[in-house]
Amino acid sequence: MTRKISSAAFVLVLAAMAFSVSIVSHAQTKPLLVTGKIDDNVRWTLAGNTRPEANAKNDRGPVSPNMQLDHMLLLLQRPASLDAQLTQFIDDLHNPKSASYHKWLSAAQFGAQFGPAQSDVSAVTSWLESQGFTVNVVYANNMFIDFSGTATQVEAAFHTQLRTYEVNGVTHFANDRDPQIPAALGQVVRGVVSLHNFRPKAMHEQIKAAHVDAKSGSLHTDYTAGGGLPLVPWDLAKIYNIAPLLSAGISGQGMKIVVLEDTDLFNCNAGNTAGPCSATSDWAVFRNTFGLGRYTAGNLAQENPAPQSGTNNCTDPGDNTDDSEAAIDVEWSTAAAPSASIVNASCDNTTVFGGTIALLNILSHPNADNVDVVSMSYGESEEDSGAALNASFNTAFQQAVTQGVAIFVSSGDEDAASSDGEGTRARRGVTISGWMSSPYDVSVGGLDFADTYLGLNSTYWNANNNVFYGSAKSYIMEQPWNDSCAGELVSNFVTGSPIAYGSTGFCNTTTAADFGLLLAVGGSGGPSACATGSPAVSGVAGGTCAGYAKPSYQSAYIGTMAGMPNDGVRDTPDVSLMAANGLWGHFYLICYSNASNGGVPCTGQPINWPGFGGTSVSSPIMAAIQALVVQHKGSLQGNPNPRYYALANSEYGPSGSATCNSANGHSVGSSCIFYDVTLGDNIADCQANRNGTLYDCYLPSGTYGVLSTDNSSYAPAYKTTTGWDFASGIGSVNAFNLVMNY
Secondary structure: OOOOOOHHHHHHHHHHHHHHHHHHHHHHOOOOOOOOOOOOOOEEEOOOOOOOOOOOOOEEEEOOOOOEEEEEEEEEOOOHHHHHHHHHHHHHHOOOOOOOOOOOOOHHHHHHHHOOOHHHHHHHHHHHHHOOOEEEEEOOOOOEEEEEEEHHHHHHHHOOOEEEEEEOOEEEEEEOOOOEEEHHHOOOEEEEEOOOOOOOEEOOEEOOOOEEOOOOOOEEOOOOOOOOOOEOHHHHHHHOOOHHHHHOOOOOOOOEEEEEEOOOOOOHHHHOOOOOOOOOHHHHHHHHHOOHHHOOOOEEEEEOOOOOOOOOOOOOOOOOOOHHHHHHHHHHHHHHOOOOEEEEEEOOOOOOOHHHHHHHHHHOOHHHHHOOEEEEOEEOEHHHHOHHHHHHHHHHHHHHHHOOOEEEEEOOOEOEEHHHOOOOOEOOOOEOEOOOOOOOOEEEEEEEEOOOOOOOHHHHEOOOOOOOOOOEOOOOOEEEOEOOOOOHHHHHHHHOOOOOOOOOOHHHOHHHHHOOOOOOOEOOOEEOOOOEOOOOEOOEOOOOOEOOEOOHHHHOOOOOOOOOOOOOEOEEOOEEEEOOOOOOOOOEEOOOOOHHHOOOOOOOOHHHOOEEEOHHHHHHHHHHHHHHHHHHHOOOOOOOHHHHHHHHHHHHHHHOOOOOEHHHHHHOOOOOOEEEOOOOEOOOEEOOOOOOOOOOEEOOOOOOEEEEOOOOOOOEOOEOOOOOEOOOEOOEEOHHHHHHHO
């Protein structure tokens, strides 16, 4: 049967054909990057590709020559002339006035238009094979090549040695110097991702022992999950105004939310445990306990995504010590979008984070495997990650947004000191996570509620829970999540003075030490400073380091939106949500029953379940809220940041919005899309580096100072301000108003 095509449809067909022709034409005219003979004796160094832990102090000798390294990634780079074109193209994709608006690409189209020429990719592939490597996957984006080989082959090909290093009692392997490649490939190869097995930090924090007791208004050290004012899904929906969306039938139907992991969900049957249980059991108990089971369209899948072509490089990791992170991600994303399909996408770690492999494989499929939004809750500083790893995220996220997929990433849990994670003091200055600093993801920061600090618990929480264990009355004023003694609010609460530095400041008191507040733990944020290049001092921004250029969705509002820095670089976070782990009594409850990793059976009152905080909770929640946007709009939206910032600029203007100031609490304006957080900070305590040098540390006297952009004066990093700030970005969100005004 012959189909008739309307004139409008015919125009669309012609436009699509013209678009395809332009891609082919562009691919044919790309400048070639491999133009000379590949001579292994003439080398090019891939700078910024050595871990800071790979030093003589930690060195324990070479690895076995026969050690197998499976599924390494070689990151390629496009001709420099295409970088500006890609930046403009992504801007056009998100500009309603552009002819390219929402004309998403496939992975193959992305590679054809914005990857290096096919002959350059083939030259690199041939060189890898000539060195004895097995090439497993050449991704259609023409930007990543998956390959495997032995330590001997790696050392011969890249002129670096793989050695064993012991760090904090844990044995790792890593290359001892920056790898090298033939100079003829230097213009097309960006780096190796990676030649080590150091792992990122999962951005969650267990419930804090020290806390401000909501009833007595004083600090206590006997905190357990049996107290405080924790959040359940009903509270989340009330506070951030998700509830009206759910009532209106906008609860995530048809949406696919992916959380990227290096672990499967805990599966109690994996140990042949008696009784009906599976990898989805904890998720189901969470939903049924908190009233989400009534959204019957909601479902959960555990997937180990394979690439569209080539050898399957996604090995099932099983459930491991990161499975509590996976539980947080799948449970709190379904809390905000209970009718959505939640996918725990995980691959086993190789020398590459398993979640990265999962993302690349998903994006390689047609229509990006029908994924709408993605959340990732891992990270480490730009300085520690290194140039190649930072670039790998930027490249993958560029591809994702050109395919219409939104990427959300936890900003980090180390205040403004991401090089000093794991609960230590800031010794290496202001740093941010390289996993979220790309301009092509939404960096999600962390907040706490300010009701305890202000003595207003009863104003915002009912004395008794409802049938869904919720008790929040309304939106609650917010402050940045900060567990450090350097935070002005906790210092003021305990000592009556916000001054935490100096010999008599709060950080130099026994109280701060006794309550475990001498650490950099809180919602991260700051300027990009070492996305490229290499630090001169391990983990410290400097040397040849440079940050990502300021994206247009931030630079466009310098001078028109209060607080937006004119610093020329990408600034983070973008948005923030509650992420506290209990200092002021607020945290999240999860169902996590893996007893071997700190979980408990999800029985009885949920107040006795595990409590967590961290930006690993705020990121999947914000991703789920964006899924509600996509559902309401009826189509993919790509990177939400251009729209978020435009809405925030309209709301705040150059002077901020008194109506939308978060400090208003329950009297905040009903039409606000974002809540401007103006109380508190994410300042960390600091001390001299082990070499005796101060980096971004104001320490006039005493043992501990505060993180500051000036060593000689108090320029705290960072306090909230009117409008945008490094402690909270553009603030938190009214989900209903965001969806309706997007």
